Amino acid sequence: GVLFLAKxxxxxxxxxxxxWAATGILWSSIGMVEDVGLVLAGIVGVIMLVARERAARRAASATLQA
Structure with a gap:
């Protein structure tokens, strides 16, 4: 959660x-299927951080070009 607050x-x-999210694959492979949510949360979190970073870069380059 703290990484989402950083600029x-x-x-x-x-x-x-x-x-940490990848360990969910290990646990779900030995039968703890509730840890699939850990994997999904890790994937979604990384995607959200990457998308936010790309949007910030596009906004910064748009202001430089204007």
């Missing part, structure tokens, strides 16, 4: 949440 997210900080 810019350093890419190396996404490694820890991505690895």
């Amino acid at each position: 810019r997210v350093p890419w190396h900080l996404l490694i820890i949440p991505a690895l």
Whole structure:
């Protein structure tokens, strides 16, 4: 949740949440299917952070060109 509040997210900080979400694959493969939500949350979170970063870059380049 704290990464969503930051203005810019350093890419190396996404490694820890991505690895944490990847452990959900391990747990769901041994029968704990409720951890599939952990994987989905990790994927959605990374996509949201990447999309926000791209939108910020486009907005910054649009103001520079104007």
